[in-house]
Amino acid sequence: MPRVLIAGGGIGGLVTALTMHQIGVPCTVFETVRELRPKGVGLNLQPNAVRELYDLGVAGATLNSVGVPLQEWSLVARNGQVIVSEPRGLVAGYRWPQFSVDRGLLHMLLYHLVVRRLGAEAVVLGARARGYRQSGRQVTLLLEDGREATGDVLIGADGIHSAIRAQMYPDQPPPNWGGAVLWRGVTRAKPLRGRSTFIGMGEGDKRIAVFPISHLGSDGLARINWIGGLRIDDHAARRHSSWFNPVDAAGFVPQFADWALDWIDVPALMRGADAVYENPLLDRDPVPTWRDGRVVLLGDAAHPMFPAGSNGASQAIIDARVLGAAMVERGVTARALHQYDDQLCGPVAALVMRNRNEGPFELLRIVEARCGGDFDSIDAVIPKAERDEFMARYKIASGFAREVLNASPPLIAPGAQVAARPGRGHPPPPLVAQ
Numbered sequence: 001m002p003r004v005l006i007a008g009g010g011i012g013g014l015v016t017a018l019t020m021h022q023i024g025v026p027c028t029v030f031e032t033v034r035e036l037r038p039k040g041v042g043l044n045l046q047p048n049a050v051r052e053l054y055d056l057g058v059a060g061a062t063l064n065s066v067g068v069p070l071q072e073w074s075l076v077a078r079n080g081q082v083i084v085s086e087p088r089g090l091v092a093g094y095r096w097p098q099f100s101v102d103r104g105l106l107h108m109l110l111y112h113l114v115v116r117r118l119g120a121e122a123v124v125l126g127a128r129a130r131g132y133r134q135s136g137r138q139v140t141l142l143l144e145d146g147r148e149a150t151g152d153v154l155i156g157a158d159g160i161h162s163a164i165r166a167q168m169y170p171d172q173p174p175p176n177w178g179g180a181v182l183w184r185g186v187t188r189a190k191p192l193r194g195r196s197t198f199i200g201m202g203e204g205d206k207r208i209a210v211f212p213i214s215h216l217g218s219d220g221l222a223r224i225n226w227i228g229g230l231r232i233d234d235h236a237a238r239r240h241s242s243w244f245n246p247v248d249a250a251g252f253v254p255q256f257a258d259w260a261l262d263w264i265d266v267p268a269l270m271r272g273a274d275a276v277y278e279n280p281l282l283d284r285d286p287v288p289t290w291r292d293g294r295v296v297l298l299g300d301a302a303h304p305m306f307p308a309g310s311n312g313a314s315q316a317i318i319d320a321r322v323l324g325a326a327m328v329e330r331g332v333t334a335r336a337l338h339q340y341d342d343q344l345c346g347p348v349a350a351l352v353m354r355n356r357n358e359g360p361f362e363l364l365r366i367v368e369a370r371c372g373g374d375f376d377s378i379d380a381v382i383p384k385a386e387r388d389e390f391m392a393r394y395k396i397a398s399g400f401a402r403e404v405l406n407a408s409p410p411l412i413a414p415g416a417q418v419a420a421r422p423g424r425g426h427p428p429p430p431l432v433a434q
Contacts, residue, residue, distance in 0.1 A: 001025065004025055005141045006155045008157035011317070024417040041225050044098065051095070065105075066106045066109055071195075083364070094405065138150050154294065160283075165297055172287070173285065181281065187273045197212075208266055247277065290341050298316065298320065306355040359394060
């Protein structure tokens with residue numbers, strides 16, 4: 001049986017490994033860090049991504065251990081007036097829930113599943129990719145320490161600073177600076193509006209998103225994830241271009257001092273976090289193809305995008321499943337990579353550009369342009385039909401329009417397997433020091 005090499009052990013890489021195991025394809029994940037630990041704060045998994053996790057045997061009870069089903073999504077003006085409020089997940093009529101989860105806990109959950117199902121040898125830690133070499137029907141992953149591994153297909157899932165993408169596109173510009181800085185943290189507090197509600201609030205160039213990532217404790221509190229964003233002409237975060245840099249909240253909380261309202265005290269929420277992380281707002285320009293022969297990109301290596309639409313992790317999961325479906329149909333071949341690329345590269349490029357326009361948060365700018373952000377009735381500013389149509393377009397672009405998703409067959413049919421080629425065994429790929 002042909003073997004798949006996966007560069008990168010993030011959410012996308014691990015879901016790819018679980019998918020390969022499901023369809024009977026041997027694979028090995030090569031991850032940069034020497035020890036995997038929970039890292040990051042909260043993220044949203046859209047119903048289309050949750051469906052794929054369910055199909056991998058990661059059911060609702062399991063996801064409940066790392067997050068909470070989201071029931072409402074709302075966008076609120078700075079004056080507290082609701083612009084959009086709509087149900088999500090099961091209460092919205094989807095066959096699958098939408099989950100808000102602790103990213104670090106989800107990552108470790110997936111890692112332990114890979115080790116349990118594929119064996120500890122399926123994940124090689126301390127193995128940073130530096131590039132690849134192709135010869136005939138084989139591809140060799142080159143690691144920074146000089147080791148090499150050879151397989152039939154290489155999947156570059158090594159993030160926004162992907163070495164695999166850099167070799168594929170040696171003249172690519174640096175990550176695109178979105179002109180803003182994001183601060184993230186998790187604070188134990190009472191949920192707002194409801195027990196499982198996403199709230200986006202803002203004005204002009206200042207935003208915050210708030211949502212729970214745990215169930216209520218006996219004290220009536222939950223772990224509340226928050227992301228504060230501020231547009232800044234220039235900032236040190238732009239220059240180091242790295243993720244999850246620990247910072248002191250005192251350095252930015254004064255920028256949100258006027259958001260101490262009766263229904264949400266943003267400064268108190270920010271100061272209450274055990275740890276706060278600073279991220280530059282970065283993405284990359286879309287590329288014409290994610291494929292080079294027997295090498296293909298996936299997740300943030302393929303399409304790093306602004307987090308305006310909560311699409312990053314969900315899209316990485318969808319990538320893995322679409323790639324697995326292509327292999328079921330066409331085998332572990334360059335043709336399967338071509339099919340995956342044809343299906344996703346163009347539409348996801350459009351999603352990247354849509355998120356540069358702030359995804360669903362663009363409604364805040366529309367409202368501000370029409371009334372300065374101060375209004376008594378949202379219907380007088382932007383009618384409900386216009387708001388509904390805007391949100392429907394966003395869901396279609398993100399791949400989770402309810403009727404379409406509910407009616408669509410599984411990406412990978414239950415029990416589907418890639419047929420083994422005669423005479424091919426599946427020993428693990430040797431790591432050879434060069």
